[in-house]
Structures are given as structure tokens and as C-alpha cells.
Amino acid sequence: MSQDATTGAVHILDNGEAIARHVADWLLEHALKKTDGPFVIALSGGSTPKRLYEMMAEPDYAAKFPWANTHLFFGDERFVPVGDAASNYSMTDKALLSHIEIPAANVHRMKTEGEPEAAAASYESELQALYGSTDLKAGKPLFDVVLLGLGDNGHTASLFPRQPVLLERTKWVATCVPDDAPHTRLTLTYPAIHSSAYVVFMVTGGAKKDAWARVRAGDPKEPASTISSEGKLIWLVEPAVAGK
Ligand code: 6PG
Numbered sequence: 001m002s003q004d005a006t007t008g009a010v011h012i013l014d015n016g017e018a019i020a021r022h023v024a025d026w027l028l029e030h031a032l033k034k035t036d037g038p039f040v041i042a043l044s045g046g047s048t049p050k051r052l053y054e055m056m057a058e059p060d061y062a063a064k065f066p067w068a069n070t071h072l073f074f075g076d077e078r079f080v081p082v083g084d085a086a087s088n089y090s091m092t093d094k095a096l097l098s099h100i101e102i103p104a105a106n107v108h109r110m111k112t113e114g115e116p117e118a119a120a121a122s123y124e125s126e127l128q129a130l131y132g133s134t135d136l137k138a139g140k141p142l143f144d145v146v147l148l149g150l151g152d153n154g155h156t157a158s159l160f161p162r163q164p165v166l167l168e169r170t171k172w173v174a175t176c177v178p179d180d181a182p183h184t185r186l187t188l189t190y191p192a193i194h195s196s197a198y199v200v201f202m203v204t205g206g207a208k209k210d211a212w213a214r215v216r217a218g219d220p221k222e223p224a225s226t227i228s229s230e231g232k233l234i235w236l237v238e239p240a241v242a243g244k
Contacts, residue, residue: 001232005225006218008199008233012242016204019236020051023202024061027145030198031066034144038106039066040130042075042188044147044157045088048202052147053095067102071130075146075193076158077110078183079119079175086183087112110186116175120186124173127192136172141230142195146188150203153180154211154222158187165189166223190226197231206240213243 013019031039043049055061078086082093089109097107108126111119128134131142148156159165160178165187168174172192176185193199201224203212215224216235227233 002194002228002230003233004218004228005215005233008201008229008235010216010235010237010242012237012239012244015238016048016051019202019204019238020049020055022236023052023147023200024055026200027056028061028065030144031070032064034066034069038130039070040073040143040145041070042073042143042146042193042196043088043092044075044149044202045077045091046149046151048149048204049147050091050095052202053092057096057099062100065100067100067106070102071106071108072097072102073108073127073143074110075148076185076187077112078158078185079112079116080183081112082109112186116184116186120171120173120175123186124171127172136191136195138230141197142172142192144197146193146196146199146229148193148199148201148224148227150201150208150212150215150224151181152205152207152211154215154219154224155181156201156224156227157193158185159190159223159226160185161221161223166226190228194228194230196229199227199229199231199233201233201235201237203235203237203241205238208241209243212237212241
């Protein structure tokens with residue numbers, strides 16, 4: 001039943017606020033239904049998900065969310081110190097983490113101290129410890145939900161064009177040094193993202209219209225074209241992205 005960027009369902013919602021509200025409601029519904037283990041989310045970085053995280057921090061919403069049974073991982077991170085304006089963790093902490101009662105052990109920051117390669121290996125070990133194996137198994141998704149964004153150059157997470165990480169099919173976490181964006185990054189790899197019940201893309205901004213069309217058509221030059229889920233892949237886009 002796996003789906004990829006070309007076969008996943010597309011939902012055109014009015015704007016970023018509507019997308020954020022939709023995902024917040026959807027995540028709560030799925031988190032409450034998860035009873036056979038932890039609800040494991042890989043959070044997207046960048047600016048698009050900030051509004052979602054702020055909504056999830058709203059007291060009425062946060063009080064309903066089963067944080068004690070939820071593990072929050074990150075899809076990627078810029079290799080900068082915590083507190084840096086480019087830090088996905090810091091953005092998420094400001095918008096969400098510092099406002100909710102979630103056990104510290106359930107928040108899995110991609111460490112950006114020391115060397116990137118070592119940090120990637122350490123994060124992979126953290127994922128494997130929760131998963132219970134060093135091998136990804138079909139039918140046993142690593143993530144319940146992987147949230148992703150899309151760059152206007154077709155990147156997603158920190159899977160950037162022309163980078164060796166696009167060929168990585170064994171590691172779960174790898175480094176990437178984009179040639180068209182700042183910072184060394186840590187990122188989940190294609191196999192790790194594929195090991196999911198749901199991949200949910202949130203895409204806003206008309207500048208992404210052409211990239212989205214190429215990804216949707218499966219253009220192999222676009223890194224996001226190779227994203228798949230062993231479960232379902234869902235596109236949530238605003239009209240300008242879909243050319244409407
Ligand atoms: C990152 C993100 C990245 C992001 C896209 C879209 O660390 O930059 O993980 O993949 O999702 O670049 O970014 P915006 O949401 O800011 O448009």
C-alpha cells in the first residue's frame with residue numbers, strides 16, 4: 001500500500017493557517033488512537049510548521065494531547081548551536097516544547113555539538129533504541145508520522161540536490177552539506193522516512209509552484225520526488241503552490 005510523492009493524495013487548503021489547523025487536528029486524532037506503543041513523530045524544520053507548533057502549544061489543545069505517549073524526533077537539523085536563529089530545535093522549542101508537559105526523554109534533539117558524522121550516528125542509535133532493532137522492518141514503521149516541507153529547489157528535510165545523501169539507502173541518519181543553502185545538516189534518509197505510517201507534506205508559498213509540479217510528476221532531479229511512505233503520503237498545499 002506504499003505511496004510516493006506522485007501517488008499520495010493532494011489536499012488544497014486555503015492557506016498556511018488552514019494547513020496548520022488541519023494537521024494539528026489530524027495529529028491529535030491519530031495520537032489519541034495510538035494504543036499499541038508510542039506515537040512517534042518526526043518534526044519538520046523551516047518556517048512552514050511554526051504555526052502548527054504554536055497551535056499544538058495552545059493550552060486547550062496541549063491539554064488533550066497524549067504527550068506522555070508521544071516521542072518527538074526531528075527530520076533534520078542545521079549544524080548550529082542551540083539558540084542559533086537557524087536551529088530547527090530552537091524554533092520548535094520556542095513555538096511548542098517550552099509550553100507543553102512532555103517528558104524530557106520523549107524529545108529527541110539532533111545534537112549539534114562535536115562532529116556532524118558522530119552526531120548523525122548517535123541520532124541513528126537513539127532511533128534504533130526506541131525502534132528496538134538496527135534493521136528497519138516492513139510492516140513495523142519507525143515513525144507514525146513524518147512531517148515534511150518542500151524547498152523551491154525540490155529539497156525536503158535536508159535531502160538537497162546533488163548531494164551524496166540522496167544515494168544513502170542503509171543509514172537512517174546522515175550528514176549533508178548543500179551547495180545551494182547554508183550550514184552543514186543532519187537529516188533523516190530516504191529509508192528512514194519510508195519507514196512510516198504517514199508522510200505529511202505541508203507546502204506554502206507560490207515560489208514552490210514549479211518545484212512542486214516537478215516533484216508531483218516524479219522528476220528524479222528533485223530530491224522530494226524520491227520520498228515515499230510504506231503507508232500513506234499526503235500533500236497539504238495552498239492554492240498558489242498547486243497553480244490554482
Ligand atoms: C529545513 C527544513 C526544510 C524545509 C524546507 C521548506 O531544515 O530547512 O527541514 O526541508 O522544510 O526548506 O522550508 P520553509 O517551510 O521555510 O519554506
